[in-house]
Amino acid sequence: MAKIYDNVLQTIGHTPLVKLNGSVPKNQHTYLAKVEYFNPGGSVKDRMALAIIEDAEKSGALKPGGTIVEATSGNTGVGLAMAAAIKGYKTIFVMPEKISEEKRATLRAYGARVVMTPTGVEADDPRSHYSVAAKFVQLIPNAYSTNQYHNPANEAIHYKTTGPELWEQTEGKIDVFVAGAGTGGTISGVGRYLKEKNPNVKIVCADPFGSILHDMFYHKEIRTAPHSYLVEGIGEDMMPDNVRFGVMDDFVQVGDPEIFQKTRDIVRKDGLLVGPSCGAALVAAIKYSEKLTKPSMIVSLFPDGGRSYLSKAYNDEWMRTNKLAESILTTTRVRELIDARGKKDAAGVKVGDDVASAIKFMRQHGLSTAHVFDSGKFIGILHARDILNALASGRVSPTEPVFHVVKTTMAEVPLDATLAELEQVFRKERVVRVRDAAVALTTADLADFLSAKEQA
Numbered sequence: 117m118a119k120i121y122d123n124v125l126q127t128i129g130h131t132p133l134v135k136l137n138g139s140v141p142k143n144q145h146t147y148l149a150k151v152e153y154f155n156p157g158g159s160v161k162d163r164m165a166l167a168i169i170e171d172a173e174k175s176g177a178l179k180p181g182g183t184i185v186e187a188t189s190g191n192t193g194v195g196l197a198m199a200a201a202i203k204g205y206k207t208i209f210v211m212p213e214k215i216s217e218e219k220r221a222t223l224r225a226y227g228a229r230v231v232m233t234p235t236g237v238e239a240d241d242p243r244s245h246y247s248v249a250a251k252f253v254q255l256i257p258n259a260y261s262t263n264q265y266h267n268p269a270n271e272a273i274h275y276k277t278t279g280p281e282l283w284e285q286t287e288g289k290i291d292v293f294v295a296g297a298g299t300g301g302t303i304s305g306v307g308r309y310l311k312e313k314n315p316n317v318k319i320v321c322a323d324p325f326g327s328i329l330h331d332m333f334y335h336k337e338i339r340t341a342p343h344s345y346l347v348e349g350i351g352e353d354m355m356p357d358n359v360r361f362g363v364m365d366d367f368v369q370v371g372d373p374e375i376f377q378k379t380r381d382i383v384r385k386d387g388l389l390v391g392p393s394c395g396a397a398l399v400a401a402i403k404y405s406e407k408l409t410k411p412s413m414i415v416s417l418f419p420d421g422g423r424s425y426l427s428k429a430y431n432d433e434w435m436r437t438n439k440l441a442e443s444i445l446t447t448t449r450v451r452e453l454i455d456a457r458g459k460k461d462a463a464g465v466k467v468g469d470d471v472a473s474a475i476k477f478m479r480q481h482g483l484s485t486a487h488v489f490d491s492g493k494f495i496g497i498l499h500a501r502d503i504l505n506a507l508a509s510g511r512v513s514p515t516e517p518v519f520h521v522v523k524t525t526m527a528e529v530p531l532d533a534t535l536a537e538l539e540q541v542f543r544k545e546r547v548v549r550v551r552d553a554a555v556a557l558t559t560a561d562l563a564d565f566l567s568a569k570e571q572a
């Protein structure tokens with residue numbers, strides 16, 4: 117029987133679920149990948165692009181001949197541009213400069229207009245891709261902003277299609293679903309569906325170091341200042357409405373070097389030419405699986421293909437320039453630094469010591485910061501600068517306990533972070549708490565460790 121699609125949009129979805137063999141550890145678990153580059157525009161975003169346009173047509177927000185404006189990292193753009201080409205809309209895409217040239221060229225090929233904005237500016241800065249897109253919508257008559265971050269049709273299409281596909285493909289045997297969150301639409305929609313089918317399915321978010329989502333999930337506040345990173349499309353510096361923490365169980369932080377190395381592994385050992393956010397999902401899946409005691413079926417969602425990253429992830433020179441190739445920083449974990457440091461840092465002040473003696477202690481040891489202990493347990497850090505501010509403003513007197521000036525919330529990294537991530541956080545912070553180890557590290561600890569290795 118003939119099977120002819122009316123147009124290419126009908127081929128969106130129903131992507132294959134593929135077992136990974138070479139790029140995953142050999143253990144009791146099964147690692148599967150939902151390979152979204154099989155979509156006609158080449159990514160998971162085709163699903164939501166079409167859904168958002170159809171939703172806007174239904175509501176009347178998008179009228180015939182209208183202009184679609186989107187702040188996008190490229191893949192959503194391709195989905196929208198593809199649908200717009202068929203349905204007769206104009207398109208304008210606004211994106212940060214870090215987005216690869218291949219992605220921009222692809223959009224132009226579909227007839228879209230592409231506008232670049234600086235990378236690393238705050239979301240509310242008038243130069244950010246969010247702000248510039250909003251300005252276009254205001255200025256162009258009959259413009260429609262697809263607003264992928266907050267548009268409910270985004271999450272809804274994954275609830276309607278991606279979630280059920282996974283449930284059927286695994287015959288309900290899926291134990292863990294792992295995905296990154298850019299807008300959050302994929303993980304939230306799939307998560308909501310799978311949880312309804314089986315509340316025991318774990319929904320795990322792969323979050324790049326530098327994104328605020330991990331802190332917002334666990335602490336409801338930003339503890340580690342956001343910083344830029346190289347993996348595209350996942351992680352956030354603001355909270356999209358489509359990120360629904362209610363359906364998520366865990367966040368696993370992942371760093372650029374491990375992400376890019378794993379991405380290349382997936383191609384060479386499993387034959388799937390994927391983009392870096394796929395590497396991110398798989399690194400998180402493997403880290404998460406290490407704590408599972410029962411044999412589990414773990415599905416990672418692979419959002420896009422690797423052709424758009426040939427000049428980046430698949431270029432050795434680019435990998436070296438960006439310190440992503442293997443080095444002591446990318447292969448050593450924070451755990452090893454703490455082991456090497458041993459008990460050296462036990463010196464510090466007690467929470468009940470007075471401010472005057474803490475200052476004396478810091479001067480004697482030539483320190484600008486000191487660890488603070490309560491009954492032998494590390495609770496926070498004393499900064500000379502904070503003591504000065506508190507004394508100068510009369511907020512504390514020299515005879516009062518240091519408890520009044522101790523800083524208990526600070527930037528954090530997990531024990532299994534690499535030294536590359538630690539170094540990245542140190543660009544903005546002088547002291548970092550190691551989660552799960554209740555110790556803090558200073559820039560001097562990292563410098564000591566590296567120089568000792570250098571000499572060894």
Ligand SMILES: Cc1ncc(COP(=O)(O)O)c(C=O)c1O
Pocket residue numbers: 189190191192296297298299300301302303348349350391393419420
């Ligand atoms: C390459 C890539 N991976 C992952 C994602 C994340 O998907 P979602 O926006 O559904 O959270 C995106 C989103 O822009 C992306 O472009």
